[in-house]
Amino acid sequence: MNKSMYLSLDFPTWKEAKAFIDRYEFHGVPVKVGMELFYREGPHVIEKLKEANHAIFLDLKLHDIPTTVMKAMKNIAQLEVDMVNVHALGGSEMIQRAKDGLVSGSTADHVTKLIAVTVLTSMDDEALNSELRIPGSLNDNVLHLADLSKQNGADGVVCSVHEAKAIKHICGASFLTVTPGIRLGDSDVNDQKRVATPKIAKESGADILVLGRTITKATDPRKAYNKVSEEWQHELKS
Numbered sequence: 001m002n003k004s005m006y007l008s009l010d011f012p013t014w015k016e017a018k019a020f021i022d023r024y025e026f027h028g029v030p031v032k033v034g035m036e037l038f039y040r041e042g043p044h045v046i047e048k049l050k051e052a053n054h055a056i057f058l059d060l061k062l063h064d065i066p067t068t069v070m071k072a073m074k075n076i077a078q079l080e081v082d083m084v085n086v087h088a089l090g091g092s093e094m095i096q097r098a099k100d101g102l103v104s105g106s107t108a109d110h111v112t113k114l115i116a117v118t119v120l121t122s123m124d125d126e127a128l129n130s131e132l133r134i135p136g137s138l139n140d141n142v143l144h145l146a147d148l149s150k151q152n153g154a155d156g157v158v159c160s161v162h163e164a165k166a167i168k169h170i171c172g173a174s175f176l177t178v179t180p181g182i183r184l185g186d187s188d189v190n191d192q193k194r195v196a197t198p199k200i201a202k203e204s205g206a207d208i209l210v211l212g213r214t215i216t217k218a219t220d221p222r223k224a225y226n227k228v229s230e231e232w233q234h235e236l237k238s
């Protein structure tokens, strides 16, 4: 999978997501569909996006007992999206079973990639240690969860840009690093803690940028998207 940018369609309805795509000419760009849109529209939204030739990352962050996740993934496989995610904190057996579900529910020519969320980019060391009482540095926890995910069949992880290089070092170049929390220098951090610019993302070796409010809440979303793309492409050439 090449380096790419997924536009996060964090909208309450398909009507609003479609209006945004049309208005700012995001036809055919890779998109992420998360809980907000999927829980409202269901698989129908995936069909619509596929008809319009969008590559799709289905961000449902499954986290349940292994059998439940396996059965859910078997159904999700039939949507034939590019990537779907689970929380790595569900553990080794859950990750393995998620992969089993995707493989067994797939057709011969399309297997959806399994991505595991390490530690949410909205969390920092303080939240991990003091609030959740998970010991160790956030960085070590992310690296451990990436390794665990790799060992149990995941194709990549969601992490922040700041952990991407070390993950590649431990898990190998082909193990995907999917990085949300992307911000242009002047954009609002919102509820994110571990953010970075597209330029730093590229330098870190991250494979996939997830672009949310930096684009959707920009005064001119198309201009913001082009700016991210330029920084990302520019760095790609170097």
Ligand SMILES: O=C(O)c1cc(=O)[nH]c(=O)n1[C@@H]1O[C@H](COP(=O)(O)O)[C@@H](O)[C@H]1O
Pocket: 008, 010, 034, 059, 061, 085, 117, 119, 120, 121, 122, 158, 159, 180, 181, 182, 190, 192, 210, 211, 212, 213, 214
């Ligand atoms: O799995 C994700 O996509 C995800 C994981 C994570 O750790 N942090 C994170 O922000 N995300 C998603 O990435 C998007 C980030 O959006 P912005 O903060 O608006 O750029 C949201 O749709 C989040 O649900």
